[in-house]
Amino acid sequence: MSARIITLMTDFGLSDYFVPAMKGRILSVLPEAMIVDATHEIVKYSVLDASLTLEGYWSCFPVGTVHLCVVDPGVGTDRAILVAEYMGHFFVAPDNGLLTCILEQAVRYPDNGPLRAWILKDENRYVKDPSPSFHGRDIFAPLAAEVASTGDPGGFLHLWDPVYLKRVSIPDAVSIENLITGLVIHVDSFGNLITNIRRSHFLQAHFPAPDHSAEDGDSADGITVSELFPYRIIANEVIFFPCRTFAMAQVKAEPLAMIGSSGRLELCMLEGCAAELEGFGIGTTVRIEVSGNR
Amino acid sequence: MSARIITLMTDFGLSDYFVPAMKGRILSVLPEAMIVDATHEIVKYSVLDASLTLEGYWSCFPVGTVHLCVVDPGVGTDRAILVAEYMGHFFVAPDNGLLTCILEQAVRYPDNGPLRAWILKDENRYVKDPSPSFHGRDIFAPLAAEVASTGDPGGFLHLWDPVYLKRVSIPDAVSIENLITGLVIHVDSFGNLITNIRRSHFLQAHFPAPDHSAEDGDSADGITVSELFPYRIIANEVIFFPCRTFAMAQVKAEPLAMIGSSGRLELCMLEGCAAELEGFGIGTTVRIEVSGNR
Amino acid sequence: MSARIITLMTDFGLSDYFVPAMKGRILSVLPEAMIVDATHEIVKYSVLDASLTLEGYWSCFPVGTVHLCVVDPGVGTDRAILVAEYMGHFFVAPDNGLLTCILEQAVRYPDNGPLRAWILKDENRYVKDPSPSFHGRDIFAPLAAEVASTGDPGGFLHLWDPVYLKRVSIPDAVSIENLITGLVIHVDSFGNLITNIRRSHFLQAHFPAPDHSAEDGDSADGITVSELFPYRIIANEVIFFPCRTFAMAQVKAEPLAMIGSSGRLELCMLEGCAAELEGFGIGTTVRIEVSGNR
Numbered sequence: 001m002s003a004r005i006i007t008l009m010t011d012f013g014l015s016d017y018f019v020p021a022m023k024g025r026i027l028s029v030l031p032e033a034m035i036v037d038a039t040h041e042i043v044k045y046s047v048l049d050a051s052l053t054l055e056g057y058w059s060c061f062p063v064g065t066v067h068l069c070v071v072d073p074g075v076g077t078d079r080a081i082l083v084a085e086y087m088g089h090f091f092v093a094p095d096n097g098l099l100t101c102i103l104e105q106a107v108r109y110p111d112n113g114p115l116r117a118w119i120l121k122d123e124n125r126y127v128k129d130p131s132p133s134f135h136g137r138d139i140f141a142p143l144a145a146e147v148a149s150t151g152d153p154g155g156f157l158h159l160w161d162p163v164y165l166k167r168v169s170i171p172d173a174v175s176i177e178n179l180i181t182g183l184v185i186h187v188d189s190f191g192n193l194i195t196n197i198r199r200s201h202f203l204q205a206h207f208p209a210p211d212h213s214a215e216d217g218d219s220a221d222g223i224t225v226s227e228l229f230p231y232r233i234i235a236n237e238v239i240f241f242p243c244r245t246f247a248m249a250q251v252k253a254e255p256l257a258m259i260g261s262s263g264r265l266e267l268c269m270l271e272g273c274a275a276e277l278e279g280f281g282i283g284t285t286v287r288i289e290v291s292g293n294r
Numbered sequence: 295m296s297a298r299i300i301t302l303m304t305d306f307g308l309s310d311y312f313v314p315a316m317k318g319r320i321l322s323v324l325p326e327a328m329i330v331d332a333t334h335e336i337v338k339y340s341v342l343d344a345s346l347t348l349e350g351y352w353s354c355f356p357v358g359t360v361h362l363c364v365v366d367p368g369v370g371t372d373r374a375i376l377v378a379e380y381m382g383h384f385f386v387a388p389d390n391g392l393l394t395c396i397l398e399q400a401v402r403y404p405d406n407g408p409l410r411a412w413i414l415k416d417e418n419r420y421v422k423d424p425s426p427s428f429h430g431r432d433i434f435a436p437l438a439a440e441v442a443s444t445g446d447p448g449g450f451l452h453l454w455d456p457v458y459l460k461r462v463s464i465p466d467a468v469s470i471e472n473l474i475t476g477l478v479i480h481v482d483s484f485g486n487l488i489t490n491i492r493r494s495h496f497l498q499a500h501f502p503a504p505d506h507s508a509e510d511g512d513s514a515d516g517i518t519v520s521e522l523f524p525y526r527i528i529a530n531e532v533i534f535f536p537c538r539t540f541a542m543a544q545v546k547a548e549p550l551a552m553i554g555s556s557g558r559l560e561l562c563m564l565e566g567c568a569a570e571l572e573g574f575g576i577g578t579t580v581r582i583e584v585s586g587n588r
Numbered sequence: 589m590s591a592r593i594i595t596l597m598t599d600f601g602l603s604d605y606f607v608p609a610m611k612g613r614i615l616s617v618l619p620e621a622m623i624v625d626a627t628h629e630i631v632k633y634s635v636l637d638a639s640l641t642l643e644g645y646w647s648c649f650p651v652g653t654v655h656l657c658v659v660d661p662g663v664g665t666d667r668a669i670l671v672a673e674y675m676g677h678f679f680v681a682p683d684n685g686l687l688t689c690i691l692e693q694a695v696r697y698p699d700n701g702p703l704r705a706w707i708l709k710d711e712n713r714y715v716k717d718p719s720p721s722f723h724g725r726d727i728f729a730p731l732a733a734e735v736a737s738t739g740d741p742g743g744f745l746h747l748w749d750p751v752y753l754k755r756v757s758i759p760d761a762v763s764i765e766n767l768i769t770g771l772v773i774h775v776d777s778f779g780n781l782i783t784n785i786r787r788s789h790f791l792q793a794h795f796p797a798p799d800h801s802a803e804d805g806d807s808a809d810g811i812t813v814s815e816l817f818p819y820r821i822i823a824n825e826v827i828f829f830p831c832r833t834f835a836m837a838q839v840k841a842e843p844l845a846m847i848g849s850s851g852r853l854e855l856c857m858l859e860g861c862a863a864e865l866e867g868f869g870i871g872t873t874v875r876i877e878v879s880g881n882r
Contacts, residue, residue, distance in 0.1 A: 005321060007314060007318075009314075014308075034321075036317050036318075036321070036329070037308075037314075037331070038313075038314035038317075039308050039309060039310070039311075039313070039314065040308070041307075041308050041309035042309075053310065053311045054311075055311070056310070056311025056312075056314075056315055057311040057315040058318075060314070060315045060316075060317075060318030060319050060322065060431065061317075061318035061321060061322065062318075062321055062325055065318075065321075188309075188310045188312075189306060189307030189309050189310050189312075190338060212423065212425070212426040244426065245370035245371075245426035245427070246369060246370040246371060246427065247370050247371040247426070258426075258427065260425070260427055260428075261425040261427050261428030261432075262311070271339050271367055
């Protein structure tokens, strides 16, 4: 199987020659590649931000896509150069934890089949004496193009046991009967605060999730919102009202919480910017507890 | 007729998984699509900004192009999902006024033929239970791909009378004999202030427009600029000198006014930033009146 | 020879209709063009920034690529519309010095063959009466598409002697025995300070360059870093420690200097932002002298 779609994620920004230099090297190896800019605005050096962002888009692409991800604070050190395959998608990245979200998914859903990994041993494969500060151009870009071109990393790379792959710690939310505690792990461009609380945490707490796909009644059926969601979502002493869709929200700039498109609980405001609330940002703790008026 | 160019405009910014998730869904439906990033920097939630920007580029593309526009403050409510066709171009957008510029053009130039519209009734056509906060990924992206793939929205959508389409109010300039009043409706990335005053308003006022395509004499023919343009352009007590081209301007950072590439009067400064003038921005009123020294 | 890859560099930013309008015009002339966004974040009106950025990516692309560069403070004046060919690549740009880096390279490496140039004499070739403030859309975009389509600028353009081409002054570093003086000419998105000091300046000063490709011993061989690099790199009284790779650096946020991926000396900090140092920016002078403790 050979591929030709190559998605490109970096923390390089768009104001330098870095991104076009990588694109040029890809096209020099594989002129018919279809390069898709994913994002170049990953928080600089943040492997966690890269992994969370990758989680949001990789599976939207067709099987066979090569996802090239270069957020590489260890460039020029001896961290490994990695290729992984999972569910028919290829991932090319430094071995620094960037693929943590993929590794976790492979563990969580064993029925999807295994993740396989390879490393590149010869750093001079594409450019003799690659720049120690720009492996993106001299190693990763042509490597991604060769993976796309051949569809067979095993044909030229060294098989590697996924248990050795680096991971970043994504702090897990804690859920017990009637109580969930988590924290904000990402702020999106609308100022929505994305938490590490998933629908499964609501199930564990025996709380109905503020999720559009819930089938446990509806406020239109004569049930009030506070009856539907018998809990309070609190962060920094601000109460966020659970809702399933923005259509349930009635007041602009009212603090809301809903399971967002990433499957995580998001703190947001209708046409507003939750991140501008005093003291909110990555790391803010979120607590979900039984509401007093139940 | 089938298409494969799909332009993409959103207010999502480029730092999240939102845009690549949409691109992936498009390519999953139509792997040979040529996705062209128009812009993802529309002012957040601003349907007016989206409409003005779309006006500036859609007709530059070949006939058959699909223009996907997702600026959707009403996502998750019952606003309709819209496809329109005009002059051989397709437009896919929420029905919130984003296509106002196209609707107005269809009215202004009836010889170009009618605008036709359809709506998608089945929100579950592409993804069962789409995310209520990300129709861009779960509905609009695959819809645009299907429109591009089939070239025939009527084959799977519900015909809709364009008179029912939502519009945004774009305040019109007022032009009478010897007087035009308008206002700034957009600030571009150079800091130029784009107004709602068009060449036609100059004609109505019996003023020669500061327009390169004018054929009513030239300053090089011994006519001074003040004779050529016998009026004053004033905003916030600043006088902007009319000119046809930047070549007519002699002083850097002098306030100028010319009909710009969008066909609208723009307030600008040679290699300067008019938007940094004290008190200028969207909504600033502009007045054009007979100059005192005529 | 015909091409189809067209790279696109502008100072237009990404928030307006400017860039998609250009893309649309390219695709209207050459529907099978593969448009590659290089960058649209060139410092506004900065021909120097454009030239330095172009230098960093053009040669990464395959032979036959058309590099369209529109940073054009003189739009609407009589500056010429230029096409150049060098080493099988085509360049389309205003004649304002933007191609200085290519011209200098052609002089420095005569074995690469000559640079050839042409100018467009008929500004109305593509659009009658082009907008005097947006030649990017009305002239440069279709011109680049025609160059890509035909691969033969000489077939429709006017041959032009490269000696007449405009250049920007890129201040040269000065290197004598045991002393180099240069300055910062660019700040990249990581806050690295890129200087005009190249490896050749180190050779002239009889200093070993802080360059990964050096083969003159290694600190791992029992030689200390200060023995390996017997000089001091000073700017604004801050001392930057020479190193070959980030792996040699041990302390985060320590000031470092290394020959970067552009072949120029860069002042940087491991996972830090050198540009945030007090008083540093474009124009900061850099001095390299024999270290006191030699």
